[in-house]
Amino acid sequence: MSYMKQATILTGHGIDTIAIGKVPVPQPGPGEALVQLTAATLNYRDIIVALGLIPGLGKEPDVVPLSCAAGEVVAVGPGVVRVAKGARVTPIFAPFWLTGSKPDPRMLGGPIDGVARQFVVCDAESLALLPDELSDLEGATLPCAALTAWSALTALRPTGAQDWILAHGTGGVAIAALQLAKAMGAKVAVTSSSDAKLARARSLGADLCINYRTTPDWAGELRKALGDRPIANVIDTVGASQFDDNAALIKEGGQLSGIGMLGSEFSWTRGSPDVKLAPISVGNREQHEAMTAFIVRHSIRPVVDVVYDLDRLADAYRHLASGRFFGKIGVNLR
Structure with missing residues (x-):
């Protein structure tokens, strides 16, 4: 044996x-x-x-x-x-x-x-x-991780060329979403607490990188750079603690992809009739x-x-x- x-x-x-x-x-x-x-x-x-x-x-x-x-x-x-x-x-x-x-x-x-x-x-x-x-x-x-990102970008709201995607963090789901979204022709904003990680994300094609530790009002910084409610899809790996900031960035017809709970409970516990919330099940x-x-x-x-x-x-x-x-x-x- x-x-x-x-x-x-x-x-x-x-x-x-x-x-x-x-x-x-x-x-x-x-x-x-x-x-x-x-x-x-x-x-x-x-x-x-x-x-x-x-x-x-x-x-x-x-x-x-x-x-x-x-x-x-x-x-x-x-x-x-x-x-x-x-x-x-x-x-x-x-x-x-x-x-x-x-x-x-x-x-x-x-x-x-x-x-x-x-x-x-x-x-x-x-x-x-x-x-x-x-x-x-x-x-x-x-x-x-990759399939979760793929589902977030394709299953309910197909990602279009020139869409802005917001990916929180630089873990497996976020980096897969960055790579997949760029291949789809989208633009991607990434948040992280590490400048070194943001530099790596930029090398993979990230169009806008924001350090949320040095820029606590990361949502305001993103809005200042891109305009009001610019985001087509938020790849939300953090959870409900960022729900309000994420929701305020999503354009009409956009989607908040509820994926993770790195910072709190899942986003779908904070659902809102004004936000297209998509719980992603891989x-x-x-x-x-x-x-x-x-x-x-x-x-x-x-x-x-x-x-x-x-x-x-x-x-x-x-x-x-x-x-x-x-x-x-x-x-x-x-």
Whole structure:
């Protein structure tokens, strides 16, 4: 019997409960594929599960964490036609949400075990092919952060050329939104507390960068630079604490994309009849495939700031919690 490394965390009990152990390599059954995972990435959602910030989000008492990874199919069970041995793939974030607008609550690294392990058995239909133009590590940035940004920019209000997009912060969702929106012909404003991060965002095409620490009235500064109510879509990873400022910047027909809770509860708790508020629930396999094709077509290279080995997963979590990163934090699963 062969064994693999696998991480677990006690849901809601904190980062220090992460444990790395050895378990048997599973085998695929009918309709399933065994994937040897090589790279993974973290999302703020992993912190939410670790700390229990949203009750019921994580499987209890423990869960294999992380929702985003890439690797190679090494075996398939009877009846599999979607993928073959040797295919490079990414498991999608919500394995049973293949198409349609209604999200499926069964998501990796939360309600069901995730990808912080060296091998995983997946329903073959939940695998998206990874094009040769993207590395495994780049592919591992796609299932949650990039797809969330893609859905915010395309699902409810298609982004138009010359639209102004406002992305808060320089984490995975914000940087993916910057790269995708620029490829769509939009203009992008970015806020951050770090001039160094803003310089990196500018190198990726950001048109307007505002340090909200040195410019507390960042909304006024943005309005002064662009005019009254200039924003077509706010990529809101901060939450309700910025709702009023965000809402006051959105033009008629614009959208506030409620994505995160870095600073408070989610924006949709502060909904307003005057604001088109769009809660973003990542996306389905069909959207994942459309996004991947767009990324390849426009030669977008996802940004990974630093990579940790699986044995140092707790350190990767602490780095994520610190906020001292740009884009994504990767995990080497080899």
